[in-house]
Amino acid sequence: MANRTTWDRIRPYVMIAPAMAGILTFVIYPMGYLIYLSFYKYNLMNRAKSKYVEFDNYKQIFTRGDFYKALGNTLVYTVGVVALTMILALLTALWLKRNTRLNAIIQGGIFIPHIVSIVSVSLVWLWMMEPSHGMLNALLRSLGIPPSHWLQSSRTALVSVIIVAVWQAIGYYALIISAALRNVSPSIYEAAALDNASRAKVFFRITLPLISPQLFFILVIMTIGSFKVFDIVQIMTGGGPNDATTTLVYYIYSYRTTNIGYAAASGVTLMAIIGLLTFVYFRLLSRKVHYQ
Amino acid sequence: MASIELVQVTKVFDKTAVIDRLDLTIEDGSFTVLVGPSGCGKTTLLRMIAGLDLQTSGSVRIGGKDVSNLAPGQRGVAMVFQNYALYPTMSVRENIEFGLKNNKVKRSERIELVESISETVGLKDYLDRKPSTLSGGQRQRVALARAMVKKPAVFLMDEPLSNLDAKLRGQMRIELIELHKKLGVTFVYVTHDQVEAMSMADRIVLMNGGVIQQEAAPEVIYRQPGNQFTAQFMGVPPMNVYELGANGIKFGFRPEAALLSQSQTQSQSPETNLNTNTPQWSVRGTVATREMLGSETIYQIKSGDRSYMVKSADDQYAFDQEVQLRVDASRIFLFAADGSRLLESEPDYAGYMDRLRGQRHG
Known part of the structure; x- marks a missing residue:
């Protein structure tokens, strides 16, 4: 009897142990170690020469211009990508709402960028954005619009990266929104029609509130994802030109060998910023989100 | 106040005509119930009146005005949906108010209307709640209030009670009858439940396969069915x-x-029945099933390969008991091969009745 009760007590813990082991090893421990590292001037060649420097790394972060530059780039990138993707994905989903065969094909088409590797996507766009021989400039020239330097000018490089990221993300999020739209009972729209509601009113008073949980989810997920952007920048610009596209994660990456303690402190800062942002989202918006 | 006229309306879905050149006039102020088995076109008909489905051809007139191509919101009709179709993200008050706001009703007037309507349907304490926190019956009332508050000339209802439990349904039936008396506007009610149709309608339109089978008051439909479909x-x-x-x-x-x-024994000759004054048709059978419902009992009487349902106030007959079943000739209906009713005035009527009575011996 006593044996059984002990087993009963520990059984749940045994059950979740495998999952917890994974989380501890791959999430909790690295996070703890990251925070630990951020307080050291870490010596890669000789660990024993690593020095505890208290908040020196953090002090450095907040006094260095290049960190603020990277933070600013990341903010512009995030706002650009999140806003553009959400608006375009919503419009696409509304456009795809009618269940025709053509729409099914289009929906499959716009989803394809999501399943293509970001490396391929970046390389293709890199090629298309080439200023003298690229397709985009050829297109602009043929339309009589002055060509752009795209990735090769510090003024347009970040915007170019945003375009690629948005292009890649639209299909996936349009799919989520379009599923949400289809979930709305058609009789609600019929009731609105009988209530003499204008199209704008139907959209803002009925459609938007009804899909707000999904929109909120997309907002949070995309913000976090955009803050952590790395791959597109690494492949397309390498942070350049002149640091115009250096984002926070790319900034951290550039210190991966030269100053581990500093990179770790930047990582912790990034984590704090994302945590804060998500918290703010929930505080400000959760009351506007209608869960049913 | 408005009558509804459907003139030669046709509705085609995917090349199949669900309704083909149908004419129907619904009188002003009537409580008309469209009833029929599922797929008979009754809901399609209602939706065409509402303007939610546009007729393929023909015209719809409400209050003498041709509304064939008018948007639903412009037709002066209100509708209660089967699943209520309340706006889930709005409070009860906002749900009721939505149509008024869209019709640019002044704020002071709106508040007054919402207050008085919610009082009528007993929702006053729930105005600030979300529909998801209400019970089925309360949601039903919100849907009714939302329809009523617009003061429509025509009330359309699409199986509004089918999501309620039996007891609540009975109660809501009475409330709807009272509501109709009070408002005095035209009610068009769609249901597949003939009990609902009989209990509420002052005019029943029975449909099958997109065709109106009979259009009459409940008593007439019941006592004088026009054809076999209606009768059954x-x-x-x-x-x-x-x-x-x-x-x-x-x-x-x-x-x-x-x-x-009680079944007569063979020795007692069947002619005894013939001695009674009224002509009767009779058959012998055994009780196959017995459902005691309280005030009445329903028996299934098996006789040969046929079984007859009998409703009787008498619950004394037991399972497997032999019984004699008699029906007065005046209560027997005859139907022609195409399902139409054979009336007493038809020349062959008497002949067939004689033949039927003769069968008892056979």
């Missing part, structure tokens, strides 16, 4: 209808028209 659709259990055995003629009688008695 209205009434629980349905009318017993069997082949007469000549020219495809069928005969039928309502379960409550049959009288049961």
